[in-house]
Amino acid sequence: MAELYSRRSFLAGVLTAGTLSAGAGYVLTRREPVTLTLATGADPTGARNLLVTMWNQLNPDALIRTETVPSSTGDQYEKFLSTDADIFNLDVIHIRRFADEGLIVPITPNLDISLLDEVRRLSERAGTGEFWAVPFNTDVGMLYRRVTDKAVADPEPSLKGVLAANPGQFVGQLETVSPQTDEAFVVNVLEQALAQDDAILTTDGVLSFSLGQWQEALGPLAAAIKGRRVRTEAGEADTTRTFQRSQLRYMRNWPVSYPAIDRAERTKVTTAEIRIGRLPTGIIGGQSLAVSAESKHRDVAEQAIHFLTNRSAQLLLAKYGFAPTGLDAYIDQRLAESLPHLKYIRYAVESSRPRPMHRNYAEFARVFAEHTHRYLYDGEQLTQRFIEDMQKELA
Incomplete structure (x- = not known):
């Protein structure tokens, strides 16, 4: 399997292209530095942590501190609530409960990817143009x-x-x-x-x-x-x-x-x-990033979420084995050549079914x-x- 994106080449490439540059709104200038806490499950691949590292290198005045919660999917709700998080990395089965209980706030996507319909429906507020959480990666059996x-x-x-x-x-x-x-x-x-x-x-x-x-x-x-x-x-x-x-x-x-x-x-x-x-x-699964209703830095948290879920981020996550959320990654020529199995993942996502999305x-x-x-x-x-x-x- 060819090496598409090393840590250094990926960051250099996206900076050169302007994808993560100040023009895209990802390099923030702040008078008072802030630290965002991201509550998330474990990441055995290292890909999510790599994206956080990239954000921190670009935004030293708006750092993300990852708080990894060692829990199963089932007890994620209680474990996440015990953290003082600005951003939750929610499994799809928890989005409805967090939303219904007022624990997260709507976010207007600023995405440069075209979300697959099956992925979008898990997180969007129907008819509003807003999402409860922005899809980070999808998953499917x-x-x-x-x-x-x-x-x-x-x-x-x-x-x-x-x-x-x-x-x-x-x-x-x-x-x-x-x-x-x-x-x-x-x-x-x-x-x-x-x-x-x-x-x-x-x-x-x-x-x-x-x-x-x-x-x-x-x-x-x-x-x-x-x-x-x-x-x-x-x-x-x-x-x-x-x-x-x-x-x-x-x-x-x-x-x-x-x-x-x-x-x-x-x-x-x-x-x-x-x-x-x-x-x-x-069965479709995956994780999505949501802004905590208790966060004192909602605007910065939204910017961080946009960075972590954009098209370039999806390319990196796909290289590490995660199923991308948007069409662009599935039709990217370089990814298709190096990861030919991606097309089967897309077929599986498009024919998948969600578990009951109930609080x-x-x-x-x-x-x-x-x-x-x-x-x-x-x-x-x-x-x-x-x-x-x-x-x-x-x-």
């Missing part, structure tokens, strides 16, 4: 497959077909052992249901409340787990280890894992390449995980109580 011989035809498979025709050769985040892994479990179960019935969850994130529909959609997965025809792991890291150590053919994971997995697997004599494709209906999402996810886990592993049938519990939390 992908189907990984191991290729042992490039000369052999390898058509893109479907998740439904993989589960039915390749016993023991697929691994996904289909187990959960604690709140740390619950959300990955919920997402994977939803994707398995969508593989059987794409009407189980609409493009607006509205769930079906038909018990029979859920029983039919999850029946094949329950049978596969019972018959040990699918490998189940709790969380993305364990899934990756099982895929690599057992030389499995297929895996469900997020695109940010692809560069590292592909590099590692190509060193094996028996692996020619790792390819990724659609599920075909994956009470965390409670919905809890009851969904409890019911479906008992069904898949304990043989406890889904009943009308499953439907009623979901309806109650999403009312």
